[in-house]
Amino acid sequence: MKPYAQLTREELLALQKELQKAYEDQKARGLSLDISRGKPSSEQLDLSMPMFDIMHSSAEMIAADGTDVRNYGQLSGIPEARKLMGDLMGADPSQVIVFGNSSLNIMYDTVARSVLFGVMGSTPWSKLDNVKFLCPVPGYDRHFSVTEQFGFELISIPMTKDGPDMDLVEEYVNNDPEVKGIWCVPVYSNPDGTVYSAETVKRFAALKPAASDFRIYWDNAYVVHHLYDDNEAVIPNILEECEKAGNPDMVYQFASTSKITFSGAGIAAMSASKANIDDVLSKLKWQTIGHDKVNQLRHVRFFKDINGLKDHMKKHAAILRPKFAAVIKTLEDDLGGLDIARWNYPTGGYFVSFDGMEGTAKRTVALCKEAGLVLTGAGAAYPYGKDPKDTNIRIAPSLPPVSEIEQAMELFSICARLAAVEKLLEEKA
Amino acid sequence: MKPYAQLTREELLALQKELQKAYEDQKARGLSLDISRGKPSSEQLDLSMPMFDIMHSSAEMIAADGTDVRNYGQLSGIPEARKLMGDLMGADPSQVIVFGNSSLNIMYDTVARSVLFGVMGSTPWSKLDNVKFLCPVPGYDRHFSVTEQFGFELISIPMTKDGPDMDLVEEYVNNDPEVKGIWCVPVYSNPDGTVYSAETVKRFAALKPAASDFRIYWDNAYVVHHLYDDNEAVIPNILEECEKAGNPDMVYQFASTSKITFSGAGIAAMSASKANIDDVLSKLKWQTIGHDKVNQLRHVRFFKDINGLKDHMKKHAAILRPKFAAVIKTLEDDLGGLDIARWNYPTGGYFVSFDGMEGTAKRTVALCKEAGLVLTGAGAAYPYGKDPKDTNIRIAPSLPPVSEIEQAMELFSICARLAAVEKLLEEKA
Numbered sequence: 001m002k003p004y005a006q007l008t009r010e011e012l013l014a015l016q017k018e019l020q021k022a023y024e025d026q027k028a029r030g031l032s033l034d035i036s037r038g039k040p041s042s043e044q045l046d047l048s049m050p051m052f053d054i055m056h057s058s059a060e061m062i063a064a065d066g067t068d069v070r071n072y073g074q075l076s077g078i079p080e081a082r083k084l085m086g087d088l089m090g091a092d093p094s095q096v097i098v099f100g101n102s103s104l105n106i107m108y109d110t111v112a113r114s115v116l117f118g119v120m121g122s123t124p125w126s127k128l129d130n131v132k133f134l135c136p137v138p139g140y141d142r143h144f145s146v147t148e149q150f151g152f153e154l155i156s157i158p159m160t161k162d163g164p165d166m167d168l169v170e171e172y173v174n175n176d177p178e179v180k181g182i183w184c185v186p187v188y189s190n191p192d193g194t195v196y197s198a199e200t201v202k203r204f205a206a207l208k209p210a211a212s213d214f215r216i217y218w219d220n221a222y223v224v225h226h227l228y229d230d231n232e233a234v235i236p237n238i239l240e241e242c243e244k245a246g247n248p249d250m251v252y253q254f255a256s257t258s259k260i261t262f263s264g265a266g267i268a269a270m271s272a273s274k275a276n277i278d279d280v281l282s283k284l285k286w287q288t289i290g291h292d293k294v295n296q297l298r299h300v301r302f303f304k305d306i307n308g309l310k311d312h313m314k315k316h317a318a319i320l321r322p323k324f325a326a327v328i329k330t331l332e333d334d335l336g337g338l339d340i341a342r343w344n345y346p347t348g349g350y351f352v353s354f355d356g357m358e359g360t361a362k363r364t365v366a367l368c369k370e371a372g373l374v375l376t377g378a379g380a381a382y383p384y385g386k387d388p389k390d391t392n393i394r395i396a397p398s399l400p401p402v403s404e405i406e407q408a409m410e411l412f413s414i415c416a417r418l419a420a421v422e423k424l425l426e427e428k429a
Numbered sequence: 430m431k432p433y434a435q436l437t438r439e440e441l442l443a444l445q446k447e448l449q450k451a452y453e454d455q456k457a458r459g460l461s462l463d464i465s466r467g468k469p470s471s472e473q474l475d476l477s478m479p480m481f482d483i484m485h486s487s488a489e490m491i492a493a494d495g496t497d498v499r500n501y502g503q504l505s506g507i508p509e510a511r512k513l514m515g516d517l518m519g520a521d522p523s524q525v526i527v528f529g530n531s532s533l534n535i536m537y538d539t540v541a542r543s544v545l546f547g548v549m550g551s552t553p554w555s556k557l558d559n560v561k562f563l564c565p566v567p568g569y570d571r572h573f574s575v576t577e578q579f580g581f582e583l584i585s586i587p588m589t590k591d592g593p594d595m596d597l598v599e600e601y602v603n604n605d606p607e608v609k610g611i612w613c614v615p616v617y618s619n620p621d622g623t624v625y626s627a628e629t630v631k632r633f634a635a636l637k638p639a640a641s642d643f644r645i646y647w648d649n650a651y652v653v654h655h656l657y658d659d660n661e662a663v664i665p666n667i668l669e670e671c672e673k674a675g676n677p678d679m680v681y682q683f684a685s686t687s688k689i690t691f692s693g694a695g696i697a698a699m700s701a702s703k704a705n706i707d708d709v710l711s712k713l714k715w716q717t718i719g720h721d722k723v724n725q726l727r728h729v730r731f732f733k734d735i736n737g738l739k740d741h742m743k744k745h746a747a748i749l750r751p752k753f754a755a756v757i758k759t760l761e762d763d764l765g766g767l768d769i770a771r772w773n774y775p776t777g778g779y780f781v782s783f784d785g786m787e788g789t790a791k792r793t794v795a796l797c798k799e800a801g802l803v804l805t806g807a808g809a810a811y812p813y814g815k816d817p818k819d820t821n822i823r824i825a826p827s828l829p830p831v832s833e834i835e836q837a838m839e840l841f842s843i844c845a846r847l848a849a850v851e852k853l854l855e856e857k858a
Binding site: 046048053070102105108115117150262264283287292 | 466468469471474475477478481482484485486487490497498499500501502503529530531533534537538541544545546555571574575578579687691692693694712715716717718719720721722723724
């Protein structure tokens with residue numbers, strides 16, 4: 001098949017008819033498919049079920065420091081959980097607070113705390129006329145929504161193959177004191193699977209923020225979520241790099257076991273300099289007496305240590321690989337050479353990021369929905385849900401079985417082609 | 430022994446010498462005792478250990494509505510947990526959100542949400558010049574601290590035997606639009622064990638707040654925490670009373686299983702009118718994808734229903750009764766008839782509230798501390814930690830074994846008497 005752009009109006013009309021027929025056939029199947037959210041499959045969740053076969057006796061409920069995990073206390077988390085989550089993030093246990101089941105909740109509360117009380121003694125952001133947050137795009141919709149809720153001005157920063165456009169990041173951060181933060185998913189970024197280059201990480205660490213209360217929100221959500229043994233992303237340790245660069249307090253790092261053990265019942269943590277941790281604890285102590293330490297200890301006992309956790313991730317990869325392969329195969333088979341779309345080849349994380357022709361993403365998603373396939377809303381990966389070029393669609397293949405992904409992608413590729421043909425006809429009209 | 434006030438200066442000096450000797454003997458024992466916080470004992474925590482012997486298979490991880498509790502979702506909590514916590518609070522499941530392990534965290538976040546975003550469309554409290562919160566005293570220190578952190582003006586409302594002084598509450602709430610809330614522990618209040626009378630509850634429900642965003646923070650922390658089968662407190666249902674009185678949206682109710690199952694790993698919930706619940710959910714959805722539903726389901730499976738939970742509470746009562754009895758016995762034996770103190774006789778909850786002679790509470794706590802007994806700080810039960818008369822001390826006997834409580838109370842009563850004698854001598858000087 002030759003590139004669609006080279007087709008004549010008559011060829012396009014014929015193609016449209018053919019695709020419409022294929023689309024109607026799909027619709028007639030009464031599909032009900034969902035590749036919208038990065039949810040683990042039951043098979044993945046089953047991997048951690050042995051966690052519930054340990055810790056039955058009272059004696060097993062005592063943490064390394066003698067804490068009875070069933071009772072109140074331990075605001076920072078139990079020592080062995082701080083160690084495990086610290087090892088996950090490359091942080092010393094003293095730099096770690098282990099929270100409850102949601103890293104999104106930690107990030108939201110961290111922003112809320114800055115709005116209400118400021119950062120390490122700075123003016124509370126609620127007292128400022130304007131707060132700006134940098135949003136590498138495409139990015140994680142829930143990140144952007146948090147800062148949108150607080151009324152911040154969201155500034156899009158284009159992603160490159162090495163991470164966010166650092167020239168632009170430096171220009172904003174180093175010159176504008178209203179810029180208070182940036183959302184980062186440094187490893188297998190959501191949605192485009194980008195791994196920040198070493199240079200990008202070092203440039204982040206070397207920022208000279210105009211605002212003393214500027215913080216990098218380093219959401220290391222996929223730090224161990226590799227798809228291939230022989231191609232595991234490793235990036236420099238942001239905490240160490242910031243310290244080396246004389247910016248020890250500039251970063252908050254976040255991680256969770258939501259996609260390691262249970263999405264609804266894992267443990268989540270933040271790591272940062274001791275000064276930041278003390279600042280957070282000084283406010284956190286009014287919010288709660290402590291998080292669920294039984295679940296913290298259960299996780300440590302299950303994994304033993306970070307190596308146990310990393311071994312566990314190989315089992316996830318084995319389940320996920322064929323699902324990603326199914327997505328990529330359909331995209332290549334059905335859209336390859338048509339010059340109407342591009343997509344990434346992720347080596348980890350939870351998403352394939354798809355870019356169709358300009359002005360076709362919304363239409364593609366709408367066509368899919370009408371035929372029974374739910375996708376993340378077009379534009380979701382951009383601040384305010386607005387993709388300026390209307391090209392990007394996030395594909396999340398983790399939840400359904402391979403057979404359903406194949407069905408979904410068959411429909412998806414028809415819709416993407418149909419939307420492209422419609423667009424080209426519009427342009428030729 | 431006759432009342433201390435009737436003793437001559439010489440008699441007081443002789444008594445002081447005697448008490449000082451007794452105090453020094455206590456100090457020499459090198460005690461290390463703690464009756465400062467309302468923490469359950471290991472024996473109580475053991476009651477819920479069978480909870481960890483259920484739910485091992487993937488099939489057991491499915492909630493009543495088909496939700497896999499291990500995965501993301503269900504922001505309001507799973508249906509059966511909403512039912513259980515609703516039954517605990519006298520609320521329909523549709524009026525309930527089940528959160529994580531801490532009701533304090535829910536209350537803090539509810540206040541924070543009001544500050545950041547307002548209440549059902551009202552002006553965010555951060556935009557107001559002044560916010561006042563009513564604090565029945567003595568009360569729960571962590572309640573007061575939350576509202577202190579947000580910079581509110583805390584107004585003390587004296588407790589009576591029927592609950593807060595409602596004349597004063599009505600005067601403030603019905604006339605002052607800056608009054609946005611009141612902290613209540615309606616059943617077995619912290620620390621004085623007061624059960625609000627039916628009239629008090631009805632007067633709360635019939636308030637006519639000057640502020641449309643005024644809310645009663647009804648922390649029903651001890652709703653099923655009875656000590657005696659034949660003397661269980663029952664008060665009118667605040668949600669129903671508010672609705673009857675034409676104020677359906679005026680109350681937020683809170684409860685948790687922290688002192689039913691595990692203080693660090695229970696489940697917590699709020700209940701309120703549907704309009705309030707919708708308002709909370711409309712903000713909460715940006716903060717988290719959902720709370721730990723595995724723990725929610727585990728709790729429901731363990732108790733089966735509210736009757737199972739209530740039966741479970743009888744086991745707690747059996748453990749707690751002798752501890753409370755030990756406190757009361759020493760107070761009666763050592764301080765009865767001296768006219769230097771009074772205390773309550775709680776029929777539920779977690780505390781004995783002690784009032785010594787004016788100006789002696791701090792001294793008593795300091796003497797105890799020096800001899801190895803940790804008590805909640807004097808004044809903790811008052812806003813800003815300031816007990817205007819310096820009389821109140823909260824005694825929390827749940828954690829230590831009876832033998833330690835007896836030791837602790839022996840020391841305590843010596844310190845209380847010594848502080849009283851010192852005070853009387855000062856007055857006679």
